[in-house]
Amino acid sequence: MASRTIIPFGPQHPVLPEPIHLDLVIEDEKVIEAVPSFGFVHRGLELLVGKKDFHQMVYIAERICGICSMIHGMGICYGIEHIMKIDVPERAKYLRVIWSEMSRIHSHLLWLGLAADAAGYESLFMHCWRIREKLLEIIEATTGGRVIFGVCKVGGTRRDIANSDIHGILITLKDIEKDYQNISKVFRDDYTINHRFSNVGFLSKKDAFELGAVGPTLRASGVSVDMRKTGYSAYRHLEFEALTENSEDCYGRCMVRVREIFQSFNLIYQAAEKLPNGPVDIKVTGNPEGEYFTRLEQPRGEVVYYIKGNGTQNLERFRARTPTFANIGPLVRMLSGCDLADVPVIVLSIDPCISCAER
Amino acid sequence: MSFLKKSPWIIHYDGSSCNGCDIEVLACLTPMYDVERFGIINIGNPKHADVLIITGAVNSQNASVIKTIYHQMGDPKVVLAVGICAASGNFFRDCYNIKGGVDTVIPVDIYVPGCAARPEAIIDGVVAVLKLLEEKTKK
Numbered sequence: 001m002a003s004r005t006i007i008p009f010g011p012q013h014p015v016l017p018e019p020i021h022l023d024l025v026i027e028d029e030k031v032i033e034a035v036p037s038f039g040f041v042h043r044g045l046e047l048l049v050g051k052k053d054f055h056q057m058v059y060i061a062e063r064i065c066g067i068c069s070m071i072h073g074m075g076i077c078y079g080i081e082h083i084m085k086i087d088v089p090e091r092a093k094y095l096r097v098i099w100s101e102m103s104r105i106h107s108h109l110l111w112l113g114l115a116a117d118a119a120g121y122e123s124l125f126m127h128c129w130r131i132r133e134k135l136l137e138i139i140e141a142t143t144g145g146r147v148i149f150g151v152c153k154v155g156g157t158r159r160d161i162a163n164s165d166i167h168g169i170l171i172t173l174k175d176i177e178k179d180y181q182n183i184s185k186v187f188r189d190d191y192t193i194n195h196r197f198s199n200v201g202f203l204s205k206k207d208a209f210e211l212g213a214v215g216p217t218l219r220a221s222g223v224s225v226d227m228r229k230t231g232y233s234a235y236r237h238l239e240f241e242a243l244t245e246n247s248e249d250c251y252g253r254c255m256v257r258v259r260e261i262f263q264s265f266n267l268i269y270q271a272a273e274k275l276p277n278g279p280v281d282i283k284v285t286g287n288p289e290g291e292y293f294t295r296l297e298q299p300r301g302e303v304v305y306y307i308k309g310n311g312t313q314n315l316e317r318f319r320a321r322t323p324t325f326a327n328i329g330p331l332v333r334m335l336s337g338c339d340l341a342d343v344p345v346i347v348l349s350i351d352p353c354i355s356c357a358e359r
Numbered sequence: 360m361s362f363l364k365k366s367p368w369i370i371h372y373d374g375s376s377c378n379g380c381d382i383e384v385l386a387c388l389t390p391m392y393d394v395e396r397f398g399i400i401n402i403g404n405p406k407h408a409d410v411l412i413i414t415g416a417v418n419s420q421n422a423s424v425i426k427t428i429y430h431q432m433g434d435p436k437v438v439l440a441v442g443i444c445a446a447s448g449n450f451f452r453d454c455y456n457i458k459g460g461v462d463t464v465i466p467v468d469i470y471v472p473g474c475a476a477r478p479e480a481i482i483d484g485v486v487a488v489l490k491l492l493e494e495k496t497k498k
Contacts, residue, residue: 011424018373018381019421039420041375044456051453060450066379066475110382113389129389147379147475355378 004032009343011040018354020347026340034335034343036328042358046318053313054080054288058153064320065356066147067110068298070103073152076318078232079294079307080154084286092156092280093234097271099142099149100233101264106135107299108257108264109180111351112187115254118345119196127183134176138169156281166272177265184258197251201334201346204248213330214323215301216260217350220245220252227297238270250349257351287311298323300351322356366398367437367488370408372428374461375451376415379475380442384412387478394482405431410488412481414441416448417458429465435495437488440467442476449474 005026011019019040025033045060052060062073074096081088113128136146142161143149151158161169187193203213208221218225219242226242228235243259245252288309295304301323308317327350334346373381387394388401402408405428417425429438440461443449448459461467468491471484 011421018378019424040418040424041373041415042418042420042456043375043416043451044454045451047455048450048453052450063377063379063449063474066377066382069377069379126390129386130391133386133389133391145475146477147382148377353378355373355376 003027007340018352020352020354022335022343022347024335024340024343029340031335031338031340031343034332036332038354038358040358041355045359046320049315049318051314054309054315055154057315057318059150061318061320062148062150062152064322064359065353067107067353068103068300068303068356069147070149070152071100071296071298071303072320073149074100074233075294075296075303075305075320076307077152077154078296079292079305080288080309080315082292082294083288083290083307083309084154084284086155086282086284088156089279089282090234090276091160091278094271094275095157095161095280096152097234097238098161098268098275099139099151101267101271102135102139103149104264104299105261106132106139107351108261109135111257111299111348112183112254115197115345115348116187116193118348119193121186121193124183124186131176131179131183134172134179138172142169153281155284156279158281160280163275163277166275170269170272173265173268177262180261184261187254187258193254194251196345197249197254197349198247199249199251200342201250201253201338201349202248203330203334207333208248208330211329211333212326213301214326215298215351216253216256217301217327217330219243220256221248222246225302227295227302230295232296234271234274237274238267240267250345253349287313288315298356300324300353300356301326320359322353322359324350324353324357327352328357365489366400367409367485367492368400368402368407369410369412369439369485370403370405370428370432371401371412371414372425374413374415374421374425374445375418375457376442376444377475380414380444380473383475383478384414384441384481387481392478392482394485399485406433408432409435409492410437410439410485412439412441413445413461414476416444416451417461417464418456419458422458422464425461425464435492435498437468437491437495438465439469439471439484439488441471441481441484443472443474446470446472
């Protein structure tokens with residue numbers, strides 16, 4: 001038996017901008033076991049509920065993570081609105097869908113860029129981020145922020161998109177989609193990417209289900225679960241299917257994201273077409289009392305919020321179970337038995353967002 | 360050392376940032392802003408770097424990592440704190456696990472404001488670094 005070596009991976013490493021630490025136990029070139037350790041980004045923001053009121057908590061929830069900020073903000077608003085039995089105007093629901101799908105596209109494009117970089121395709125990385133910038137321009141024009149949107153509030157949205165602007169936005173989005181179409185072909189057909197991602201990071205359907213994987217990681221293993229199908233916000237009025245792949249490897253996870261971008265474009269078109277007229281927010285009075293369990297679909301998978309109010313300005317408890325945290329278990333399973341050289345690609349394939357996972 | 364003057368190489372470390380500033384630092388390197396045309400390159404090796412960019416506040420776990428990276432860098436070096444969290448801790452300073460801004464651990468030369476800091480602001484900060492590097496080189 002060859003002797004075992006432990007290679008530390010991170011926290012400062014070239015794969016991601018974010019710190020994650022893994023102890024890789026290797027035998028020859030094979031990884032036998034991966035032991036993750038956490039805490040580099042831990043802030044403990046859930047306990048801020050005691051110091052900030054529930055309107056301020058929306059601001060804080062958006063800063064759980066800068067990439068998925070829109071849906072974090074939406075999640076806490078959605079929970080508080082349910083507790084307080086606030087009927088959010090229909091227009092606000094549709095606007096929230098439009099912005100969350102934009103955030104999904106920008107998150108997936110960001111990931112595709114990083115994946116291309118991991119496969120050694122520097123110019124493809126640049127192309128993905130070039131397209132992403134065009135989308136960020138629309139986001140900035142409509143919300144005022146590039147990465148942290150800050151548009152959700154309890155009772156609706158802070159901003160409105162004028163009906164006259166929607167037409168122009170759709171034209172730009174169609175341009176972006178056309179541009180993206182060319183790039184998606186590379187991910188789909190290129191020999192090197194195929195070779196680098198196929199049969200790497202295998203996660204069987206049974207494992208994915210039992211270890212509680214979520215989002216694209218779960219759907220790439222052939223399990224059709226998408227929280228948007230539960231019909232929160234305006235999703236119940238839109239037509240779409242949960243996209244799955246059956247290859248159960250990194251290539252499948254890449255393909256799910258490639259296809260989800262087209263799906264998100266389509267959802268935005270549908271929502272823009274059905275966008276009703278009317279106000280975007282209603283006045284909120286009183287304090288939340290009761291508890292609620294929110295489940296939404298982030299770009300990375302299912303996110304769960306537990307919110308408990310006690311009738312005062314401050315919530316009693318706020319808890320977020322983020323998708324990356326759920327995907328760490330499956331990640332450790334994928335890493336055991338892989339080649340050392342494949343570790344960066346596999347870590348990347350779950351689209352890790354450490355600041356989400358550690359909060 | 361004149362070749363060092365105008366092409367600062369940066370190393371980026373994510374303190375306990377929410378990712379917002381991190382992706383904006385990365386966005387600086389991509390076609391829209393493309394700072395690489397000025398010779399600014401993002402590298403992973405502290406020994407090669409002139410500028411340390413830190414996003415996010417300092418917590419008890421990453422304080423030692425930041426110190427290690429800082430001490431591994433060769434002189435002259437400049438520290439750039441990007442975003443409000445790196446400057447003061449933002450609202451996170453009320454959290455039990457946060458010590459405060461980056462300047463609680465290592466000396467910071469330049470602060471870039473914003474939540475999240477815009478790429479233009481970050482580039483502005485790096486330009487200010489050029490002058491500072493020049494002064495530090497003379498010493």
